[in-house]
Amino acid sequence: MTTIVVFVESAGSTPRRASLEALGAASQSGASVVAVVTGPNGPAVAKALGAFGAAQVVVLTGADQYSPDATAKDCAAIVCELKASAFLVAASSTGKDLLPRVAALLDCTPHCDCTALRWSGSASGTRPILAGKAIATVSGGGGVFCASLRPNCFAAVEKAAAGTVTTRAASSARLAVVVDVSAKPGTKLDVKEAPIVVSGGRGLRAPESFSLVEDLAAAFGTAAVGASRAVVDAGWRPHSEQVGQTGKTVAPQLYIAVGISGAIQHLAGMRTSKVIVAINKDAAAPIFKVADYGIVGDAFEVLPALTAAVKAAKG
């Protein structure tokens, strides 16, 4: 039986959803799955992973501060020792940073931000390029198939496995170390991870009116706020919220575009969303061409009504 190693990230002592999706993708392949966790909460995170298909969990100890280069060395060493056939991470900020380093240490080529994997015969992956304007099928890459998986594209699978926890001392040679993480205010979800994204554009006319977008996101409970390039360039919203070719590519269950006309660069960043809703004054706006449902109307009129209706529906 082949082995797949998955690096699992956590928020506090909870494994991140996108990492559980990577575990799910690994266990779907039929391989034996080994999870790697690090950080002060490693032991607590490790306990949860047997339920998501991990036969074994390696806890890196002594690494309270995260070092990407040291963690890469540890992951590569574990992959080599177990003669694993694949190494998977979530295509998060940390995962996208870690994967190429591990691949280089294994002298392999990574496949980043995959939206689907196939394990029959040799492994292959599907990954959007040119910000989603084209989809490439990729394979090979050396002895170990190294891939990062786009959040919300794979299912986390609840599957009981042994979940045997072992510890391993983390590499002490470190070239870079995360010395501080200033958490986002409140419980704001990141636009890449959130199952629902409500994005605003120029149609909101002023930065203050983004409160309407925030209200709708809050009504859903599990939604993040996104923004078009135009409003980020205008300084209304931070770049971390930008969806599109020079921002983030997202694939939520539900994407609501408010006052966004739908420039090709924006469409590239959100067209793989499961359901797209567009609210725009201009019935000819290109955003309606990719939307499943559209409302022609002014954001200032539609948003408060929609927020109230969502609140009522959520009961």
Place this chain on the structure above:
Amino acid sequence: MHIVACVKRVPLTDIQVKVAADGKTLDTAGVEYMLSFYDELAVEEAIRTKEKLGGEVTVLTLGPADASKELRECLAKGADRAMVLPDNAWGTRDARSTAKALAAKVKELGAQLVFTGRVATDRDQGAVGPMLATYLGWACVTDVVSLELTAGGGKAKRETEAGVETVQFSLPAVLTCDKGLNEPRFAGLKGIMAAKKKSIEESTAEQVANQANFDKLELPPPRKEGRILGEGAAAVPALIQALRNEAKVL
């Protein structure tokens, strides 16, 4: 300090993509090119670092022999040298092959600091920066949005799902630049004139066979035709109904 900015030529971001007859590559007929957006930030940060700490900036690209248009603009902005590693297969090199060729050249140049973009906006991998650092055995911080360099190292901030990380690193290092780090300058007339007198150096790219296969390239499936539910707030009940009963996302 010798600073290198690694840059890549990519298709303009507003092109309509066409797949070539082989079904595996981009049809490049009529495609126009630019420097990858994030690489512009890398060039700017390299020049700013030189202005602050002194040293020399070399802009390095593995690309077509005629990449001089983009490189000359970097010279006009304030880079001291520009070097191209001509390779007709630049567009199909995999990340490892590119990173290894760049690593060999960066070492040869004796650089201590490399800036490059967070990602090239064609392949969207974001892999070459951290791979380059790993092959060199250097520190690396990706997606940098703010930077403070000190003797022998520095601190960089990057935005993650969890918040803003501060990463302390030692030199030599590879830093990949994200939007927000700086606003790239425009080349001035004086710079443009000076750049005309400079030569674009050519050097040899180490040949490293590709490992990754591009088996297929296709356009994304067209989305099913959607429908307009109505106008204004009156259409909200229909939308809630559709999201709940049809799309089942509410």
